[in-house]
Amino acid sequence: MSTHNSPNSDPQASQSQAGKTNLRNYGLVRWIDYRLPFVGFIEKDLIGYPEPKNLNYWWSFGSLAGITLLVMILSGIFLAMHYIPNTEMAFNSVESIMRDVNGGWLIRYIHMNGASLFFLVVYIHIFRGIYYGSYKSPRELLWIIGVVILLLMMATAFLGYVLPWGQMSFWGATVITNLFSAIPVIGTPITTWLWGGFGVGNPTLNRFFALHYLLPFVIIGVAMLHLLALRTHGSNNPLGIEVRSKADTIPFHPYYTVKDLFSLGVFAIVFAVLVFYMPNALGEPDNYKPANPLITPAHIVPEWYLLPFYAILRSIPSKLGGVLAMGGAIFMLFILPWLDRSRVRSCTFRPIYKVLFWVFVVDCLLLGYLGAKPPEGWYLIGSRLAAAWYFIHFLILTPLVGWFETPKPLPVSISLPVLPSTALPQEKH
Amino acid sequence: MRIRHVISSLGLLAWAGLAGGLMLDRAAAEEAAKPLARQDWSFNGMQGTYDRAALQRGFQVYKEVCATCHSLSLLSYRNLGGGKGFAAGDESASGPGFSEAEIKAIAAEYKVKDGPNDQGEMFERPARPSDRFVGPFANDNAARAANNGSLPPDLSLMIKARANGADYVYALLTEYGDAPGGFQLTEGMNYNAAFPGHQIAMPQPLHGDDVKYADGTKATIEQEAHDVVQFLAWAAEPNLEARHRLGIEVLGFLVILTGLFFVLKRRIAKRLGLH
Numbered sequence: 001m002s003t004h005n006s007p008n009s010d011p012q013a014s015q016s017q018a019g020k021t022n023l024r025n026y027g028l029v030r031w032i033d034y035r036l037p038f039v040g041f042i043e044k045d046l047i048g049y050p051e052p053k054n055l056n057y058w059w060s061f062g063s064l065a066g067i068t069l070l071v072m073i074l075s076g077i078f079l080a081m082h083y084i085p086n087t088e089m090a091f092n093s094v095e096s097i098m099r100d101v102n103g104g105w106l107i108r109y110i111h112m113n114g115a116s117l118f119f120l121v122v123y124i125h126i127f128r129g130i131y132y133g134s135y136k137s138p139r140e141l142l143w144i145i146g147v148v149i150l151l152l153m154m155a156t157a158f159l160g161y162v163l164p165w166g167q168m169s170f171w172g173a174t175v176i177t178n179l180f181s182a183i184p185v186i187g188t189p190i191t192t193w194l195w196g197g198f199g200v201g202n203p204t205l206n207r208f209f210a211l212h213y214l215l216p217f218v219i220i221g222v223a224m225l226h227l228l229a230l231r232t233h234g235s236n237n238p239l240g241i242e243v244r245s246k247a248d249t250i251p252f253h254p255y256y257t258v259k260d261l262f263s264l265g266v267f268a269i270v271f272a273v274l275v276f277y278m279p280n281a282l283g284e285p286d287n288y289k290p291a292n293p294l295i296t297p298a299h300i301v302p303e304w305y306l307l308p309f310y311a312i313l314r315s316i317p318s319k320l321g322g323v324l325a326m327g328g329a330i331f332m333l334f335i336l337p338w339l340d341r342s343r344v345r346s347c348t349f350r351p352i353y354k355v356l357f358w359v360f361v362v363d364c365l366l367l368g369y370l371g372a373k374p375p376e377g378w379y380l381i382g383s384r385l386a387a388a389w390y391f392i393h394f395l396i397l398t399p400l401v402g403w404f405e406t407p408k409p410l411p412v413s414i415s416l417p418v419l420p421s422t423a424l425p426q427e428k429h
Numbered sequence: 430m431r432i433r434h435v436i437s438s439l440g441l442l443a444w445a446g447l448a449g450g451l452m453l454d455r456a457a458a459e460e461a462a463k464p465l466a467r468q469d470w471s472f473n474g475m476q477g478t479y480d481r482a483a484l485q486r487g488f489q490v491y492k493e494v495c496a497t498c499h500s501l502s503l504l505s506y507r508n509l510g511g512g513k514g515f516a517a518g519d520e521s522a523s524g525p526g527f528s529e530a531e532i533k534a535i536a537a538e539y540k541v542k543d544g545p546n547d548q549g550e551m552f553e554r555p556a557r558p559s560d561r562f563v564g565p566f567a568n569d570n571a572a573r574a575a576n577n578g579s580l581p582p583d584l585s586l587m588i589k590a591r592a593n594g595a596d597y598v599y600a601l602l603t604e605y606g607d608a609p610g611g612f613q614l615t616e617g618m619n620y621n622a623a624f625p626g627h628q629i630a631m632p633q634p635l636h637g638d639d640v641k642y643a644d645g646t647k648a649t650i651e652q653e654a655h656d657v658v659q660f661l662a663w664a665a666e667p668n669l670e671a672r673h674r675l676g677i678e679v680l681g682f683l684v685i686l687t688g689l690f691f692v693l694k695r696r697i698a699k700r701l702g703l704h
Contacts, residue, residue: 053701095503095586098668105668106675250701258694265687272683276676277475280589288590288665289582298625 045231050249051256052237054414058132059235060263061125066223067264068118073216075111076160083163085209087202090165091290109279110271115157116282117271119305122150130336131357133345134236140337142229145222147333152219154306159212161303165205166287171300173200173208179313182320199293240345241410248414299374307371308364314375315387325387332394339394341402349408353401356393363389465596465623468655472595472662475677478670479663484525486642487660490653492535493640495584498576498631500564503585504664506536507558523670524663532558539563577617579630588658588665595662597623602654605633 023029023039033039082101084093097104126146129135135143162173177194181187196203234243243249250256274281282304286297302310312329316322332339347354363386370383471480488509491501511526527535536556541563544551556563564583566572573580588594600623608620608627618628635657637650646652663669 092503099503105672109672254697255701258690258697262687262690262694265683265690269680269683269687272676272679276672276679279672285590285592285594288586 047251047253049231049252050243050246051235051252052243052248052414053250053255054237054239055235055256055259056238057259057263058124058128058238060260061121061128063260064121064263064267065118065125067267068114068121069216069219069223072111072114072118073220075107075114076213076216078107079111080213083209085163085206087165087205087291090163090205094164106275109275112283113271113274113279115160116303116305117267117274118153119157121267122153123305126150126333127361129236130360131347131354132236132238133240133340133342133347135337136340136345137337138233139229139236142226142233143337144334145226145229147330149219149222149226150333151330152215152222154309156212156215156219157303157305159208159215162205162208163212164287165291167289167291167295167297168284168287168300170200170291170293171297172302173204175300176302177204179319179323179326182323184320236345237414238346238348239411239414240348241414244413245415301372304368304372307369308367309371311367311371311383312387312390314371315380315383325391329390332391336394336398339398341399342405342407344407344410349410350401350405351408352405353398356397356401359389360393363393465593465600467593468596468599468658470595470662471659472669475673477673479523480659481526482644482646483656483659484663485527486640486644486646486652487656487658487663488525488527489640489642490635490657491584491660494634494653495657496565498565498572498581499584500566500581501562501585501664502564502583504562505558506532506556506560506562508667509535524667525660529558536560577630581631584661584664586665588662590665594665595658598661599654599658601629602635602657603650 024033029039079097082093082097082104084090094108097108099105101107129143129146158172158176162169177191177200180194181191183190192198194204195201196207237243284301284303301307309326309329313322313326316325342350342353344350347357367383367386367390370379370386373379375383471477471483491499508524509527509532510524510529536558539556539560540553541556541560542551543554546552566575569580587598591597601621604622606620606622608614612620612627614620615628618630619632620627621629635650635653637653638648639653640648642648
């Protein structure tokens with residue numbers, strides 16, 4: 001990791017190049033760093049790491065996602081200390097957390113709303129990646145690992161939503177697990193195997209709890225890969241052109257640490273408003289009714305962050321077709337780096353794709369709205385049109401636009417824009 | 430450029446058509462259901478708190494009217510106290526504010542099955558403040574048998590288990606009436622304008638003067654409904670006041686901290702001469 005840990009480098013030697021605040025002035029730090037280059041790692045990969053100097057606030061959402069993941073894991077561990085994964089006791093154990101555990105209501109509301117905010121942050125992060133072409137060469141694997149994280153998040157969120165064992169938990173679990181029965185021939189045995197019985201029941205709840213505890217740690221692992229891939233070619237930037245020289249970059253610390261801290265502050269305010277003043281606004285009232293296998297809720301709807309996919313699922317009249325379309329919707333993200341034929345990354349220089357991008361954003365929001373509505377009449381027609389547009393956007397328009405669009409002229413470098421007369425002030429350091 | 434305009438105008442047209450269609454549909458849907466009248470609850474808003482007197486009156490309505498059929502299984506008698514004693518050690522929790530002696534007396538009115546004792550026998554004893562609220566029926570089947578086959582739901586979370594729960598339950602309690610002409614009411618059901626489908630198994634529970642309030646408040650049907658909704662809202666979300674108080678402190682802290690981060694960010698960015 002560090003240049004200081006090669007065998008022929010004397011730990012004493014690094015002292016000479018150290019500034020007055022260098023941790024290596026301390027003997028113990030030097031001793032450890034010679035054997036385990038921890039300080040070297042922090043210096044190279046966190047403090048001195050060169051980032052493009054023109055990153056805007058949309059680039060804060062990556063670090064926000066990481067922090068939200070940690071908040072979810074911490075609050076989740078404390079909830080798990082009081083939660084009972086048994087169909088007879090799960091609902092009341094959650095209510096006992098809300099009523100009898102000191103501060104339990106706070107931890108649960110943080111976990112509940114944190115899930116929503118995690119998706120919000122990650123969706124913005126993904127749309128940012130699409131707008132600025134962050135998925136293009138050489139960052140295709142970085143992007144794909146990110147889509148894997150999204151899939152893992154969806155699975156984790158679904159499993160977690162089942163745990164309170166309310167009406168929506170139970171019926172959501174029934175609907176989603178039943179999707180697997182659409183697979184020809186082996187579908188029904190697979191569903192039975194997932195349930196651990198012939199319906200959603202106690203074995204299902206038990207394994208869902210085990211998996212819900214496991215998957216976040218898998219997400220941490222994949223997020224590490226995401227970071228590793230990110231560090232290989234560095235961050236993309238709003239101009240979408242590669243860093244050419246040192247003049248194009250600034251060190252991560254203090255410039256982006258302080259910028260990310262400010263973003264974190266704003267995010268925490270939004271989080272606090274949700275948790276303290278509208279903790280149930282994003283949830284379904286039906287989930288405060290204990291699960292009842294004999295009564296089906298009038299409308300079974302997933303949480304808001306899965307609604308666009310739910311709308312796509314229901315827009316196809318056949319079950320297998322719906323499941324394939326929903327899977328296909330995610331698959332589009334996997335192949336996006338190869339669907340987009342344009343060599344220009346950033347929408348700043350792509351007049352047509354930029355319009356398509358915003359239409360696509362509206363399309364996704366519309367799908368989300370329609371996913372919450374009953375699949376009938378105009379709602380159904382609307383979700384069919386919107387679902388069709390989703391696929392037309394990826395499969396037809398994205399490749400086509402790449403061919404015929406004339407991009408605006410690209411700047412020579414991040415520091416040197418196209419015309420000298422509009423030059424940004426030069427960097428001082 | 431021309432292509433861009435064609436695409437955007439086509440897109441706009443398509444979305445406008447769709448939006449228009451959706452709005453028509455929405456209008457049709459809203460015609461069917463009467464909008465819920467919004468009440469001015471003391472617990473609404475960022476500084477909302479429960480009204481202690483209303484909680485005590487509401488408990489009386491629950492105890493003397495609702496409890497005939499509805500359980501409140503997530504509450505214990507000790508919860509009826511004030512600040513202390515709700516959740517052990519949690520002084521921020523709030524309740525109707527009955528005194529310890531009052532709570533003991535209320536609990537003692539109910540019998541709970543306990544045991545086995547040292548003879549190995551189950552026995553009945555008066556309830557204690559630490560016991561959960563004793564429900565009106567031994568089990569769900571007994572409840573159905575006594576109620577024409579319908580199961581009166583537990584009320585512990587009723588306000589949170591319905592959209593705009595407080596307004597909804599208030600409307601439900603006050604909007605009983607005669608079925609309009611042409612409405613097919615099933616035998617044994619009752620007409621209620623607020624209930625989805627307008628047919629409800631529960632007969633009208635409040636008529637006015639169902640209870641005699643200890644504090645002399647006139648027990649109109651609106652007053653009773655208002656009080657019992659306050660009580661049920663507290664039962665569903667007993668930590669609301671603590672949440673509202675802590676929220677102000679947390680937000681105040683975060684706003685100042687974020688402001689400081691912003692100033693720091695501006696100062697550090699100045700070194701680059703960029704922003």
